[in-house]
Amino acid sequence: MTTTRHLTILTGASRGMGLAMARQLLTPDLQLLCISRRASDELNELAKKKGAALTQWTQDLADTGGAAARLQAWLETLDTKTLQSATLINNAGVIPRIGPLEDCPPEDLANALRVGLEAPMQLTAAFLRATGAWVEKGWRGPRKVLNISSGLGRNAMAAQAPYCAAKAGMDHFTRCSALDEARREHGARLVSLAPGVIDTDMQSQLRAGDPAAFPDRSRFVELQRQGQLTSPDDAATRVLAWLQRADFGTQPVADVRD
Template identity: 75%
Template sequence: MPQPHHLTVLTGASRGMGLAMALQLLQPERHLLCISRHINPELADAAQKADAPLTQWAQDLADTTGAAQRLQDWLGEQQASGFASVTLINNAGVIPRIGPLDECPPEDLSNALRVGLEAPMHLTAAFLRATGAWVRAGWRGPRKVLNISSGLGRHAMAAQAPYCAAKAGMDHFTRCCALDEAQREHGARLVSLAPGVIDTDMQQQLRAGDANAFPDLDRFVQLKRQGHLASPTEAAAQVLACLERPDFGANPVADVRD
């Protein structure tokens, strides 16, 4: 009889730390579902070589309800007995145009909040709803939600109000959901985790900002120049190690540097 797989759902898996996490999660005993705007051929090739079950969806997370309904329907079609555990990692995020809030195009502001906050909330709700039905039917595997937050959700920065607000909201909705799940038998465990400062496209975007509109520009330039940025691979390993800690969920808002 085949052994149950671990199921991991990962958003924003086509590049940066998301891709690094996806590559590290590819294992024969794990089914990985990646949700990104674009399919990544490199990831598909790596999965084939590793003999690892991989499903990739091309899905715009700005369509928040559509993405959540798709996930809920897919989970509802799965046989829970085929999985030993199930995990959702909300990793996708967007940095809008760098500058004061009144200079941010309305469509950029809305997209940053949809992808960075509304989508994780909808996906978390869909995940809890669908896997909660598994629990009520007798399934007893662990359920985890890992939200990739940022230090900018806890420390304000000029010129990035939408991104900071989305990450602050992510922290707080994680706290709320953790309280809800603590009241439920076999409830899920949730953590909103700041992954440290990582050398990704977002960092490049920040370093390319206009100094007149972005007072913190030099700080981000110096972080790169002085070698203080973790690689996506290093950061992914730290984040995934947090997922495996026996006390995962004890502190719903955490930082890999703690």
């Protein structure tokens, strides 16, 4: 008897909400591929305890073409008879030096846009190509892409041009690709989801910004002081619950707080 599983691919799984999502996704009925700069021994041990199928790649997502080619080649090797569904979660992102755009080193700016925008686009394209070929051969499992966006993609903030631009681009390419997939029979469903304000290393980085270069720093300090930050575990639960909504994809740009 063939064992069938749900396939999920998750980027940025080594820390923060990504790590929390990976922990929650480790179940016997799911096959999980994590793509991060480093592998997690914790996830390997947890997968063994839970009897979950886990693969971890150490991959620099700034190598966007290499990451996408690797993903597509891997997807093409899978036996679709063992898969009930396929999901890609683009979670990885980078905040470069906090300050006005002209103060951001060119290499940091390029890296933030590669990891935060180009990589999700390349990985989504590879995922849609490979799984679209499955559909052409008769596979009928649901296909989903969940892009982890941010309120900063929808609201401008001083000293955050690279990150805001990457997330705004993520929102808009999700809208465009959702329109493309809606024209196809058995097309994939896509959502760019803002997960709320989460207590992660990224928040620590923002609170540590130079007040002279980052006029909104006090806002992030107050969010922590007033206990308004969501824990990575709670945020992961809310994001993964969104994936299971019956109306997933009908609103391609969304916020968990809606």
